[in-house]
Amino acid sequence: MNKTVLHFDIDAFFASVEQLRNPALKGKPVIVGAGVIASCSYEARKYGLHAGMSIAKAKKLCPKALVLEGNCQIYRCVTDRIFEICHSLSPSIETYLDEAYCDLSGTEMVYHNDIIKPAREFKERVKNEVGLSATVGLGVNRMVAKMASKSAKPFGFRAIKAGDETGFISSLPVESLPGVGRKTGAIFKKFNINTIEEIRKLPIDSLKTLFGQNGAAIYERCRGRDTHVINEREIPKSISRETTFHKETTNRDEIEGMIHYLAERAMNTLRELKLLTKAVNLKIRYSDFIEDAATRRFVEHTNIDSEVFERLMDALKIVYKRRVSLRLVGVTLSNFKMESAHEQLSLFESDKEKEKRIKLYRSVDSIRNKYGFSSIIMGQSINISRNLEQDSYGYILRTPSLTK
Ligand SMILES: [Mg+2]
Structure with a gap:
């Protein structure tokens, strides 16, 4: 099934935020970092400066560069605002430090098959509402x-149409392929x-x-096919799914059904990336726009839907206290680790049951990836299936942008 995924990355993120906070820094070479460059402005890059370079060396290359230590909390606030804007495009986003993937599949109808327009609008909104420049890419995965x-970096926008992906990546140098770092790249070069x-x-x-396991991933990736994460750097900060209800509701079944459905979507992505989660957050927005949220943690990392759903129901009890109808619910998974470190599971007899469940969810995932998400409806999600239209990708969720 064809997907449409949007990826964005904020240009020179830390340095740009600093230039935004202090206009006197605008147009000047700015470095953020301690010891080494974490981020530097494009004015600094003109002198050959780049992330990872020692600040001592950077100072030699560009003596007038201004060095700032940076402030993580401020950066996090800024990305939260940007991720919020991204959420208005689609309920499915995966966030990293200053970048995110947004799954637009299934929203084509909402945008009359013109995905380029909302993607460009997103870029505009980040510029106008936050003051930062994001580079945006669209592709089938x-x-x-x-x-x-x-x-397209910096300040760019590029969309690769379905079917054009192999042609697009063909001529790129080996280092452009995810998973090909300096070491792997050098080996390829040796073989010309x-x-x-x-x-x-x-x-x-x-x-x-x-290259071992990485070699198998490279085999898939050089053909334009996405693979699960293969190193720590590729692990997202969070995976979230949120939606507004077609009609504001106080109906418990409908609310729980929607949370169940969103959790299933998020867990499907989690397993696709071969990750385990240790925390789940539930967000609700009342019809008067007051919001509440609660996070629940697991003792051990998990990739089992029922465990996540149980925690979400605990969270719902805590946050849904007012007798006011709900307008939006959102589920966010975070605190990930890679699955491979978890494989000793079967050593314990008591985990046999768990293993069986993991196998069940895996087979459900593979059927859904082939025939569309709604080919199997599980558990409480059935409560919403009566009220929502479906396409083969899943329920057609209403995006916040439609309700404005
Ligand atoms: Mg960036």
């Missing part, structure tokens, strides 16, 4: 969307392999021999 935005198209000529076994 997360990887292609990110490669598109990377190729310089472009992604040239990687495609290698059989999977050679790639595996050279």
Whole structure:
């Protein structure tokens, strides 16, 4: 099934926020970091400065550069605002430090099949409402969307149409492929392999021999196919799904059903990325726009829907106290770790039951990925199926932008 994914990345994030906070820094080479550059403005990059460079060296290359230590809390507030704008495009977003993926699949109808327009509007809104420049990419999966935005940096916008992804990545240098770092890139160079198209000529076994598990991922990725995370850097900060109700409601079944459905969507992505979660947050917005939220944590990381749902129901009890109808609910998973570290599970007899459940959810995921999300309706989600229209991708959720 064709997907549409939007990826955005804020240009020179920390440095840009500092320039925004102190207009005297505008147009000047600004460095944020201690010891090494965490982020530097485009004015600084003209001197060859880049993230990861030692500040001592940067000062030699550009003596007039201004060095700031930075303030994490402020940066987090700014990204929260941007992620909120992103949420108005689609209920499905995966956030990282200063970037996010937004799954627009299933929202095509909402935008009359013109995904480019809302994507451009998003970029405009970030500029107008937050004052920052974001580079935006569109593609058939997360990887292609990110490669598109990377190729458009800075201040850019690039959309790769479905079917064009292989052509788009072919001519790019090997280092453009996620998972090909400096070390892997150097090995390719030794074999005189310089472009992604040239990687495609290698059989999977050679790639595996050279790079192990990463080689198998490279085999998929050089064909324009996305794979699950393979290193810590690729782990998202959070995965969230939220939606406004078609009609504001106080109906408990409907509310629980929607939370169940959103949790299922988020958990599907979690397993697709081969991650486990340790915290889940429930957000509600009343019809008078007052919001409340609660976070529940797990003793151990999990990827089992029923455990997450149980915690969400605890959270609902805590947050839904007023007798006012709800307008929006949102589910956010966070505190991730990669699945591989969790595989000792089956060593314990008492975990046999757990293992069975994991297998069940995996088979549900694979059916859904093939036939669409709504091909299987589980548990309480059935409570909302009566009231919502469906397409093969899933229920057609109302996006906040439609209700304004
Ligand atoms: Mg950035």
